[in-house]
Amino acid sequence: MAIQTHPSTITKFRAGEALVLTDTLAVEEPLGIALLHGPARQRKNLSVTMRTPGQDEELALGFLFTEGIIRRYDEVQELRHDDHHQLTVILREDVSLDLPTLERNFYTSSSCGICSKASVDAVRTLSTFSLPADAPSTWTVTPDWLHQLPERLRQQQALFAQTGGIHAGALFEPGGSLLLLREDVGRHNALDKLVGNALQAGQLPLQNQVLLLSGRASFELIQKAAMAGIRFVAAVGAPSSLAVELAQEMDLTLVGFLREDQFNVYHGLERIQPALTT
Structure with missing residues (x-):
């Protein structure tokens, strides 16, 4: 099993007293993701992401899918761990790739998944499973149910605890x-792991699930959600302006600042019942 925590000796100052204690840190380690593709089995080193070890295969699959590099799990022939810090995704020989797109080298940190990309246009990947903008809602949720989600999430977050x-x-x-x-040190990694799991299980699109994010809602996270067909995203933190614009463009319900007694709806109010007055 991957080691996900690391002990560290610290000095803690509290009430004017210095205490030497052992703290528990979340492990952050690099993972290189590479592709083998085509009849000649060409190798392409695609990304280095700083992640919490565990579910690496899900992470790689989710990353490749939300970047638009693969569309289906059956395009993958094999997932090979070269070592603890390197995973190679071997595609079927007949799978064609957009090689000019792959000429971009990604460096993905735990805090920003798209820092190396030149512009918003470079990451505005067309959603594979996006529904028409006028697609009717087939389900709704209540405010009372939404208010419960942050605490339900915390109760299940073993690493955060x-x-x-x-x-x-x-x-x-x-x-x-x-x-x-x-869970992961990178918010985008945690979402990629969810999407990768769904891809392996044949559960995409995720249009009948609510996605809860433990932090803020960035453009990249909304883009990844849209790629997976998710129609409802709730975040404990704030959304960015680009995240709201993309939610509007994709007709995706976006909730921010979700607490036990409040939340903000930035788009998609019709998916929350009873209807709130505006």
């Missing part, structure tokens, strides 16, 4: 139970 330094993404059945949770 130990370290206080980890992000999470979780999928919920609308108005119901927690379906899947992933």
Whole structure:
């Protein structure tokens, strides 16, 4: 099993007293993601991401899918761990790639998944599973149910409980139970792991699930959600302006600042019942 925490001796100052204690840190390590593709089995080193070890295959699959590099799990022939810090995704020989797109080398840190990309246009990937903008809502949730989500998430965050330094993404059945949770030092990694899991299980698009983010909602996270067909994203933190613009463009319900007694709706109010007055 991957080591996800690391002990560290610290000096803690509290009430004027210095205490030597052992703290528990979330592990952050690099993972290189490479492709083998084509009849000649060409190798392309695609990305280095700083991640919490664990569910590396899900992470790689989710990353490749949300970047538009693969469309289906059956395009993958094999997932090979070269070592602890390198994973190679071997594609079927007949899978064609957009090689000019792959000429971009990614460096993905735990805090920013698109820092190396030149512009918004370079990351505005067309959603594979996006629904028409006028697609009717087939389900709604209540404010009372939404208010419960942050605490339900915290109760299941084992790594956060130990370290206080980890992000999470979780999928919920609308108005119901927690379906899947992933944690990582990178918020985008946690979401990629969720998407990768769904891709392997043949569960995409995720249009009948609610995605909960433990932190803020950035443009990249909304883009990844849209790529996976998610129609409802709730975040404990704030959304960015580009995240709101993309949610509007994709007709995706976006909730921010979700607390036990409040939340803000930035788009998609019709998916929350009873209808709120504006």
